[in-house]
Amino acid sequence: MNVSNIKNSQVSPSEGFREAFTLHLADNALIMGHRNSEWCGHGPILEQDIAISNIALDLIGQSRNFYQYAAQLFNQSTNQPINLATEDSLAYLRDVRDFKNCLLVEQPNADWAQSILKQFFFSTYQYYLYQQLQNNKDEQLKAIAAKALKEVTYHVRWSSEWVIRLGDGTEESKKRSLKALDELWMFTGELFEPAFYETTMNIDFVLLKEGWTKKIRSVFEEATIDIPVENKWHQTGGKIGDHTEHLGFILAEMQFLQRAYPNSEW
Amino acid sequence: METNQETIFQDKVDHEIKIEPKDWMPEKYRQTLIRQISQHAHSEIVGMLPEGNWITRAPSLRRKAILIAKVQDEAGHGLYLYSAAETLGISRDEMYDQLHTGKAKYSSIFNYPTLTWADIGAIGWLVDGAAILNQIPLCRTSFGPYARAMVRVCKEESFHQRQGFELLLTLSQGTDAQKQMCQDAINRWWWPSIMMFGPNDDASPHTAQSMKWKIKRFTNDELRQKFIDMIAEQVKVLNMRLPDADLKWNEERKHYDFGKINWEEFWQVVGGNGPCNKQRLDARKKAWADGAWVREAATAYAEKKASLNPSKGGTSETV
Amino acid sequence: MILLRKFYYGDYGESKLGSSSDNETSSSPSGAGGEWPLWEVFIRSKQGLDHKHAGSLHAVDAAMAIENARDVYTRRMEGVSIWVVESKHIHASNPDDAGALYDPANDKAYRHPTFYNLPDAVKHM
Numbered sequence: 071m072n073v074s075n076i077k078n079s080q081v082s083p084s085e086g087f088r089e090a091f092t093l094h095l096a097d098n099a100l101i102m103g104h105r106n107s108e109w110c111g112h113g114p115i116l117e118q119d120i121a122i123s124n125i126a127l128d129l130i131g132q133s134r135n136f137y138q139y140a141a142q143l144f145n146q147s148t149n150q151p152i153n154l155a156t157e158d159s160l161a162y163l164r165d166v167r168d169f170k171n172c173l174l175v176e177q178p179n180a181d182w183a184q185s186i187l188k189q190f191f192f193s194t195y196q197y198y199l200y201q202q203l204q205n206n207k208d209e210q211l212k213a214i215a216a217k218a219l220k221e222v223t224y225h226v227r228w229s230s231e232w233v234i235r236l237g238d239g240t241e242e243s244k245k246r247s248l249k250a251l252d253e254l255w256m257f258t259g260e261l262f263e264p265a266f267y268e269t270t271m272n273i274d275f276v277l278l279k280e281g282w283t284k285k286i287r288s289v290f291e292e293a294t295i296d297i298p299v300e301n302k303w304h305q306t307g308g309k310i311g312d313h314t315e316h317l318g319f320i321l322a323e324m325q326f327l328q329r330a331y332p333n334s335e336w
Numbered sequence: 337m338e339t340n341q342e343t344i345f346q347d348k349v350d351h352e353i354k355i356e357p358k359d360w361m362p363e364k365y366r367q368t369l370i371r372q373i374s375q376h377a378h379s380e381i382v383g384m385l386p387e388g389n390w391i392t393r394a395p396s397l398r399r400k401a402i403l404i405a406k407v408q409d410e411a412g413h414g415l416y417l418y419s420a421a422e423t424l425g426i427s428r429d430e431m432y433d434q435l436h437t438g439k440a441k442y443s444s445i446f447n448y449p450t451l452t453w454a455d456i457g458a459i460g461w462l463v464d465g466a467a468i469l470n471q472i473p474l475c476r477t478s479f480g481p482y483a484r485a486m487v488r489v490c491k492e493e494s495f496h497q498r499q500g501f502e503l504l505l506t507l508s509q510g511t512d513a514q515k516q517m518c519q520d521a522i523n524r525w526w527w528p529s530i531m532m533f534g535p536n537d538d539a540s541p542h543t544a545q546s547m548k549w550k551i552k553r554f555t556n557d558e559l560r561q562k563f564i565d566m567i568a569e570q571v572k573v574l575n576m577r578l579p580d581a582d583l584k585w586n587e588e589r590k591h592y593d594f595g596k597i598n599w600e601e602f603w604q605v606v607g608g609n610g611p612c613n614k615q616r617l618d619a620r621k622k623a624w625a626d627g628a629w630v631r632e633a634a635t636a637y638a639e640k641k642a643s644l645n646p647s648k649g650g651t652s653e654t655v
Numbered sequence: 656m657i658l659l660r661k662f663y664y665g666d667y668g669e670s671k672l673g674s675s676s677d678n679e680t681s682s683s684p685s686g687a688g689g690e691w692p693l694w695e696v697f698i699r700s701k702q703g704l705d706h707k708h709a710g711s712l713h714a715v716d717a718a719m720a721i722e723n724a725r726d727v728y729t730r731r732m733e734g735v736s737i738w739v740v741e742s743k744h745i746h747a748s749n750p751d752d753a754g755a756l757y758d759p760a761n762d763k764a765y766r767h768p769t770f771y772n773l774p775d776a777v778k779h780m
Contacts, residue, residue, distance in 0.1 A: 419712065485710070631691065635691065638719075642716070
């Protein structure tokens, strides 16, 4: 695969934007799914262990669809590909600086409150984004988004119910919810700041943010949590490869076998 | 009256009529079932750990999805089994408590470590393979809820062994390093997996009550032999060896002969001296303790809601 | 009676071997709130069929029970509709009454169509 095509330091106008955008969608889903899967076997109760693993499976499924499409785009655009891109080469052989996921999804699980809130922020964002993508001109993206939207609808429902339960549950759960909010809020702004490759994808970020904020507001209200004041300053950069340190550890673990035993079939 | 009840009970069992939770049953039958079902459930839950720790390291997205689905299935199986035991009048919390305090056991196989990716294949092929042989007869066990849970488990379990074998097959056709990894995993998991069937039939005297009650239908040695005969053939497809110099087809018996099992090791691992006993139990205890505030919060919230709107009780739709 | 000691998958009896880890510390079984209630799950596998008992699970309320049932019991497309009912609300007949309740139906063969012999010439009946 010609990695230079997907470097974040893209210069030529709009060339490779679609590829980068598809990768961004894939990376988001993969890293979030990866984090969810860390819960498998360690959840607070068996039923919820199964529930969060289901979400992990949905997200990894989404990432595979996006990676496969991205691979197809790369292989078409490269005249003489040395190595054909595949879903796995894209997931397992790029380094931190080439990953385009939002900072939010790479944040550690910490406790159930933080995982839940992260899921709620992310799924709500995915929900409104996929709704728009359903009408995208790109047939593939449109199809993937339409299929994923059903899954995401459930993720929003599941996570918002938990946000409410924890926010309006016990003193302890409220305390943990507020702490989670404190940790995660600064990573939410990035969701609505378009990266260069998103500018030509026909996404209305104002509308996206509006829908998201409205949903967060109504769920927080029920959860008896005050929504933080709009902060001009947000942590950004994930979309263009400026990550927090957490991503490196995720990749080190995730990519270990592919790196240690190159050119192997698994 | 008691003897009469007992006769009716045994008569039902003899005639393959399932015993249901509210039916009269001997107290010992109830106790035996609770112990067996809950320990089976614990095995599923603890069994999630050795495989689960490879989810984040799975070498391809396809393998990652398969592994999550499989480990998640095990959570489901644990849940079905706990539910079956709950019909006998014990709560899941009590069963957890027995696990966490070391009173209840779980399958000893899960006290071995998963060191390489090939171990995930070996567990699927050998450990799940052995489990399935144990589990299929349980679908006809005399206690209804247990039998029904096992039907569901067996139905779902069938992909587990296949994915394990497929994983090893891929390694066996791969690079030298992968082949080595594959053989090494088989070497390490073979003996523990044949120990899963338990001690020899004549090793320690005890009553055959469970056979009479049709909780169990085949002896350990019968099942073990069946397993060995099966695996000894399948390993050829992988082009690998089983680590037993004495393994040989016996034309007279129409079975494979095999070497001596190290029962000392078996009892040591059962007794807590396996490589991972402490680690596994600690992980379970930690998950349970860390989840306490979550469970409490959900309860508190539900109670709050129910008191605000008692008629609706939190339900969403009518039927 | 044959003397055998049976060991089952995952069952090593109640040997007092104990594990190497601290046996004496027992975390409180359920936490302050107690165990989540038990629910029975009924699933309609496809349109046109009855809901059938699938199993049970724990949940704090009906909404969560339905979602848990979806995640636990329909992972392989086993259903299109779910009913849940809290287990304590199920009323059951007493198995001790089984004789009085069900045996009397035993000798009423005339309720079944096969009881009646009709000439072969009669079709569609």
